[in-house]
Amino acid sequence: MLSVKGLKANVGDKEILRGLDLEVAPGEVHAIMGPNGSGKSTFAHVLSGREGYEVTAGSAMLDGTDLFELDPEERARLGLFLAFQYPVELPGVNNMYFLKAALNAIRKSRGEDEFDAVSFMRLMKEKLKVLHLDDSLLKRPVNFGFSGGEKKRNEIFQMAMLEPKLAILDETDSGLDIDALRIVADGVNALRSPERSMIVVTHYQRLLDYIEPDYVHVLAKGQIIRSGGKELALELEEKGYGWIVDGEAA
């Protein structure tokens, strides 16, 4: 599914990603943990094509397609989805309208029929149920005036609607209350399938109680310095990062 090799990326003169490798097979869920500022969001942004980052080495292939050859929207149409750590507000742009436009842009690029209003509403109702999302949010402008938790849930709702191949969830759990965390996790789990992979960036083992990862990676100083099963997350919860990060530096 995703194959990242030797990825290096700069912001300005500063090297943030310093040779990152990651292989994600179809159906797998990978958790990425790591200290603040270690490059987790940067990695997510570089994969989804955000401007402002310079890839200096390495490659990232999604199902054999070189992501770095594509514009952000082309990557999205290929099936890459990023749930933002800080979802962006779009004042005046109706949430439902936005989602329909996005969905149809993706479908169109694949040569599929665009959804009309009726079939779109039907799909939306279906997905809303799973996420226990209040449908009043759909009538409001995208993320505008949403609470932190509402924004995160809206991201997951978008993911459910767009049905990506590979979803990257960047700290979707932070800012969620316990009930919301459950709901989001249920939503994510409902989307797990043998064809769909996920990368879950989180600081908290708690999320991984709900979304059980196949692998856990530690990202520090721009590299994946340790990988393991879900028990690694427990160990990190207990001991912090110091023991691995310092060990690596030594």
Next chain:
Amino acid sequence: MSAIPAEAITAESKADTVGQYDDLVNAGYEHGFVTEIESDTLPPGLDEGVVRAISARKGEPEWMTEWRLAAYRKWLEMPTPTWAAVHYPPIDYQAISYFSAPKKKEGPKSLDEVDPILLETYQKLGIPIEEQKALAGIAVDAVFDSVSVATTFREKLHEAGVIFCSISEAVQDYPELVQKYLGTVVPPTDNFYTGLNSAVFTDGTFVYVPKNTRCPMELSTYFRINTPNTGQFERTLIVADEGSYVSYLEGCTAPQRDENQLHAAVVELIALDDAEIKYSTVQNWYPGDENGKGGIYNFVTKRGDCRGHRSKISWTQVETGSAITWKYPSCILRGDDSVGEFYSVAVTKGRQQADTGTKMIHLGKNTSSTIVSKGISAQHGQQAYRGLVRIAARAEGARNHTQCDSLLIGDKSSAHTFPYIEVKNSSAKMEHEATTSKISDDQLFYCRARGLSEEDAVSMIVNGFCKEVFNELPMEFAVEAQKLLSISLEGAVG
């Protein structure tokens, strides 16, 4: 065809709000003119003989001729607009021809001869081919000349007693009405351009809605017949008698070409007791080719008079064209409890300049006005919003709400807001809000990460920004306006 260099104009204007509200109108033109406009009918130049000749060509009655002449004589005494930063010679009014017969023969003979960019826009707007020809100035055949549509339209209006015709016809057929109302809202002496327009206007629209009548349909110039070429000095007069309602749509979303670069129109609206006029404009004058050549200079004086108690006038406008736009649709709130509204979206890109705004003059008691102005500036586009709200001493209990929002795309565009407020009655309630925002990279990336193209993202954000104004437009017009906005901002990012 005349050509004006795109960079022909820069001028900082200062608006003097002391004294007459007219001062605002007179203040600060942005100008520069380097051309002569050819004529096939009357030779260039303006004198009493030319004014008489225009009147004679139109077979006008004596009183109309005299009215024009009086306007002309006053115009002669009016100071030519002064340019703050004169890099270009002022307009030579003696070089303009004031009566041109429709120049059908000189237009392009087929679509092959039309600016391909213009054609592309027509296609994107989904305009039928025959209509494209008409817009591009090509003589159209009888198929498109949908007389049947226009005829049914007229019959319906006739049943309701609504008069909707060209102003020339009105002068012939309804002289009492024209004489009673023409020039009572915008007097010929109002400003330089209204003086000129009053002397030489060639055509325009007349609407009269009788008492207690709700006009059965939206009136649109599109369906107006017998007015092949309204020309550069257009005159519109709309009168809503007591208790009546009319909605009028002006303009066209397709870029309109015109051989005349200077447009100085006058629009007068009169609402009597309990009457309401809704005037919507979607204007997309040709802004010029890719070098900005051939763009329209649009200097319009639009004013509504809420003459009766509880009357209401709303201006809604979406402006995307023109090389230079200079207009301030205004309301005089004369009747007690009268209401004035102004909703505007103006887009400037490339080298376009827009200087727009409104004036709300509160004279009656408990009058209220609402101003919502949305300015979008992309590339090198520049725009200024000027708003004057005046509360007269006798306007007890007047209220105004003004909201002025600017959206910048890219970092070379600019927008400025100049609110002027004069309050002479302490009971007035005034609210003013102004914001300037930019389409952020974060917003664009967010949209793109969801599969939307950059252009779709921009148009979505821009449409969201303009929503409050679009909501005021009649449904089909709103849809067209949205489409138009998207098209006019294509390629404006980056």
